[in-house]
Amino acid sequence: MRTRSRLVPSLAVAALALGLAACSPDGADTSDGAPAASADVAADAADAAEPENLPDGWTFAAGSDVPSVDAEPALPVDVVDGTGTEVTVTDASKIIVGGDDVAEILGGLGLADLVYAAPTNSASEISLNAPEQYEFSQETGTEGLLSVGGTLFIGNNTARHGDVAAQFRKAGVDAVVVDDQQSTGDKIRAVASYLGVDEAGEELAADVDAQLAEASETASGLGDLRVLQVTSSGAGGANAVVGTGTAGADVAEALGVTSVGVEAKLRGFSRDYSDEGLLGTEPDVLLLGTADLEEWGGLEGFAAAFPTLLDTPAGQANRVIVMPDDQIKVSGPASGAGALALAQALAETAE
Template structure:
C-alpha cells in the first residue's frame, strides 16, 4: 500500500514494552477487460461451521471485491520474478500456487480453474477445489513439486520459495515468485502478468487502488485513531499471535485509520503477546479472521487463548470484529474491500 497513506505509530509506552513477551515468526495484445464489482462469495469454512457470532460481535467485510472477465492468456510472456530472475512463462494452465493471496488474484481474473495445486490450508474456493493439495514451506522438495505435474509454480514468499524456485528452473520448470509483503495493486499486476493477463491485471489493480484510496480518505477525515489488535491462531510455533508492523493486516489497519498494537510495539510479522501485554495494550477493537476463529475453536477458544482480552476496553465492550482472511490477513485483490469496510467501521465508533 502507498506508504504515504499509512499513519505513523505512536511511541510504545514503557509499561507496555515491559509487558510484551514477543516471539518473532515469522502480455501484451490482450483486449482490455474493465474491472467490475463482484459480490463477495458466501462465507465458507469458519463462518459456516460456527454460525452466528456472540451478540456483541460483528462481521466486518467489504461487500464487493473487484474482478474482471475471464479471457485468453497472451503467452509466452517474460515476467520479472521478485527473486530477480526474468522468467519466460509458456503455459499457465496448471498453476501450482504458493498461497491464497496468489489464488485470490487468479480467481478475480476469472482463471480459478487453472489452480492445479494449492496449500493444504487454502481457504479460497479455487484452492479448496484444486486437484492437488500440498504443504508449502521452507523444506518443500523439488521432486514433490515436479511430481504434481504442474506447468507453472507461483510462489508467494522470497523467504520460503526462493531456493525452491531456483531449483525448479534448473530442471526446466517455470517458477515465478510474487512476494507476499508488497502493496496489493503491485501483487495483482504481477500475478496477472505471470499468467498472461497483463492488461486485465492493470484494470484489476486500478480498481483495488481506488478502494484503498477511498479507505485512506475516510481515515484522514476521522477525528480519532482507535487502538486495534489483530489476533491470530498461528505464527509463533503454533501459539496465538498478534499482527506486527510489516504484516498485511498491520498496514491495512493503519491505512484504515487505526493504531495497530503490534506496530506500536515495533514487532515484525506475527508475534506472541503475553496476557499482561494484552491488558497493557488496551485495544478498543479486536480483529480476528474467519479462518483463525475456526482454528481458535470459536469465541470460547479465542478467550481461552487470550483470557485477558476480556479485561481490555474492546473485550469489555464485546467489540470483536470478524473479517474475511483475504480482506485482512493477506495482501491481495480483497485488500481494498477490506480496508474500505474497516475504515468505515472505525470511523463510526463513538469517541473514546
C-alpha cells in the same frame, strides 16, 4: 449486549519491549480466502454470512463490491520476480500457489481455473477447490511440491519461498515469487505480469486502490485507534499476530489507524509475541477473520488461543470485529471492499 452485523456496499469501483519481536521467516504469512470463478467474486462477498458462533456483542463487517476482470495469459513472458530473479514463464496451465493471496488474485483476473494446487491450510474457496492440496513444511520440503506436477509455482513470500522457487527452476519448472512486503495493488500487478496480462492487472489494482482511497476518506474522523489483528493461520497453523506485508496492514494504513503488529515490526502472520506483550499493547479494537473464529470454535477457543486479549481495553469493551478472510487476511481483490466495511464498523464501535 446484542450482536451487531454490518454488510457494507462500496460506492466505488512503541517501542514494544513488551514481548513482541521481529518475525522470523517461518512466522511469515503463507496462507494469506473466495469464489471458484471470478464472475462469482462480487456475489460471494455480497452473500457473506455472519458466523453462527459470533460471540454476543462482537461485530461482523463485510463489504459487498469486489472488483474483477477477465484476462487470458499471454505467454511466454520475461519477468523479474520479487526476489530480483529474471524468469521466463512459459506454461501456466497448472499453477501451484504459495498461498490464498495468489489464488485470490488469479481469481480476480478471471483465472481461477488455472489454480492446480494450494496449501492444505487454505481458507480461500479457490484454493480449497484446487485439484491438488499440499502441505509445505521443513519435513516435506520442495520435493513434495515438485511431485504435485504443476507447470508454474507462484510463491507469496520472498523469505519463505525464494529458495523453493530456485529449486523448482533447477528442476525445469517455472517459478516466481511475489514480494510479500508490497502493497496489495502491487501484488496484483506482479501476479498479472507473471502471466503477461499487465493491462488487466493494472485495471484490477486501480479498482482496489480506488476503494482503499474511498475507505480512507470514510475513516478520516476515526482518530488514532490501535487495532490488533490476530489469526489462527500462522506458519504451521499456529496462532499469530498480523504484521507487515499483509492485507490487514494495507487496510490499517489506508484507514489511518495503528496496526499493533506493524508497529512492532512483525512480518506477515507472526508467532513472535507473548501473551504479556499483547496485553501491554492496549489495543482499542481486536480484529480477526471468519476462518479464525471457526478454527477457534467461538469465544472459549479465542480466549484459550489468546488468554490476555479479553483483558485489554478492546476486550473489556467488547470491541471485536470479525470479517470475511478474503477481505481482511488476503492481499487480493477483496481488500478494498473490506477496508470500506471496516472503516464503517470502526466508526460504529467508536460511538
